[in-house]
Structure formats: C-alpha cells, structure tokens
Amino acid sequence: MKVLLCGGAGYVGSHAAKVLMHEGHEVWVYDNLSEGHRAAVPEGRLIEGDLHDRLALERALREKQIEAVMHFAASCYVGVSVTNPAEYYHNNVVGTLSLLEAMRYVGVKRIVFSSTCATYGVPDVVPITEAEKQSPINPYGFTKLVIEHALADYSHAYGWGYAALRYFNASGAAADGTIGEDHDPETHLIPLVLEVALGKRKNVKIFGDDYPTPDGTCVRDYIHVDDLAAAHLAALEQLEDGTQLKLNLGTGSGASVLEVIEACRHVTGHAIPAVVAPRREGDPPALVADAREANRVLNWQPQHKEIGSIVESAWGWHQKHPEGYGD
C-alpha cells in the first residue's frame, strides 16, 4: 500500500517506516521535524510539512496517491501538557483534525492512530484491558482520547476504517542499530539510565520509592518499538470500511524502575548510581497492558518479552550514537 506516516521522523514512526518498507509498502513521511530527525527517515521519503497546513497535507495525499495514513505526530510530554495545555490541544487535537479534514477531502479512509495508555488515567484494574474506563489524568491523555472519539464518529458517519493503538512504554531500538530513541529533552527512563552508563549523567533519579508496588517504585510495561511497528503493519492490513480497532499494545508484564536500572547495570556492566527523588506529578503507580485482545485480533505477539532484551537493543543504539542523530 501507499502509506503516509505523519510524524514518521520521530521515534516510533521511524521504526514503523523501516518495517513497512521492508514489507514492500510505499512509505512517505510527513513531518515538521520539530522533534523528529531527517536522518531517521529513509532516503528521499521525507515531505517536510506541518499538521496544521491542510493544503500541504491534501497535496501529499493526492500526489502520492496515499491509501492509508499512520498518525504518530503529536506533542508527547505529559508534564508539559499540564503546564502548557494550549500547545497540546492545539497540536494534538486541532492539528489532527486538520489531518482528518485533509483525508476526508481527498477521500482517504484508513488510519492507524497512536493512542496511549495515558487515556486510562489511574486504572481500577491492572493488567488493563480495553474495557477499563478511559479517564485521563492529564491534558496529554485527554487530547488522545478526544481523537479516539473523533475516529469512532468518523468511522460511524463516513465508513472509515481505523485502529487506535494504545501503546504502553515504547522502548528499544532497531536491531541493526541504525535508528533509535533521541528526544530533546529526554524524559524517558531507559535512555536516561543508559546516559549514565555513557558517562553523560552522574546518576539517575528514581521518582518515588513509596508507591504501592512490590519494591515501591513505579511499574510500567515496556514494549519494543519494533514490536509496535509490527502491530501497526498487522493493523493496517485489517482495515476495511467501518473497521474499528481499539487495542492495547504492551507485553503484558511490568518492570519497576529499580528493575529497569538493574537490567541496565547488567547489560552495560556499569554501576549506574541511582538516587531516590520525590514522586513525579501525574505518575500512576502501575500501568501494565492486558494485550490479549491485540494478540488475538492482530495475530501479533511481541518478540521482545524481557526487559533485558529491550535494554540490550537500546544500548546498541546509544553506544553507536552517543549523541543521538547529532542534529
């Protein structure tokens, strides 16, 4: 298929682009490079543009004869979304509606959307199934939930086929070490811990050790980006008129902050000093996916099930690219 990846120069999108191309799809990346990297995009496949530029989007959709869109482009810092919600509603809601409008105008009716476990807020039951109430506790989560609702309504009214993929914690890097995670500023746990091993930071902060979890630190479900990419591919292949998929993407098992740090020590052979710091606002104690619905519907299983294997692949990237993409 001819697929447009909005936000495909970013972390998850660039891994999806690589996997889609490998499977023979014709891939185009539409990105304003606000967070993404030119070097993460396959040669000659980048269309530089903004979500808010509906005409440029229409042009890309029409000229490249796009059949389906994967929508990764968003502002993604939970903390910033609390202090600057305007930016988040503008980019994630208004920007996405501009994309949906361009698709409607050109007649593209298939979309895979990057949603998040943040739409669940603090879940009543962990592992989290898709039946859990969606009650976000920060503006970032709300913006994603708004778009999930919009997609359901567009599907109902216009016959669109969509998949809202609720990722848990994306992590790891491509097996060949060519692309990986490079955010500025970096806020994610695994790259921060690995930066200590690289000598770029003195220590890593543990945000709270008094949570109601087995070792007192937060538990998350770390899912490898290549496994996310494979799930996108599987979802794309399922989209028909009226398809509505809402799926959790995780491994189904959690790792605590201490367990992640320990895995990083083991993989890197570095002592990695860690200091306990206050809790970070808005962090739920434990977020782990019940991903059985995605396993069944997509006929998909994550290949990286152990935190050690995920950290190993991330370490491969960080060792080869200590300065990230260097842009």
Ligand SMILES: NC(=O)c1ccc[n+]([C@@H]2O[C@H](COP(=O)([O-])OP(=O)(O)OC[C@H]3O[C@@H](n4cnc5c(N)ncnc54)[C@H](O)[C@@H]3O)[C@@H](O)[C@H]2O)c1
């Ligand atoms: N990384 C995670 O753990 C995680 C977890 C759950 C959901 N998600 C969602 O997955 C998606 C991808 O996440 P990521 O970690 O790859 O983020 P990222 O910041 O690395 O990638 C986002 C990309 O979108 C582009 N972009 C942003 N606003 C744009 C705009 N207005 N116009 C054009 N391009 C724009 C950026 O330049 C960047 O390349 C996001 O929607 C995020 O909310 C990520």
Ligand SMILES: O=c1ccn([C@@H]2O[C@H](COP(=O)(O)OP(=O)(O)O[C@H]3O[C@H](CO)[C@H](O)[C@H](O)[C@H]3O)[C@@H](O)[C@H]2O)c(=O)[nH]1
């Ligand atoms: O220096 C750090 C950084 C993080 N953490 C902890 O490590 C865990 C993972 O934190 P990340 O920032 O790596 O990931 P989040 O779980 O906060 O964020 C992920 O899940 C969010 C939903 O909750 C969003 O979807 C977001 O895009 C996605 O990266 C959290 O418990 C956090 O408190 C630390 O202890 N120290």
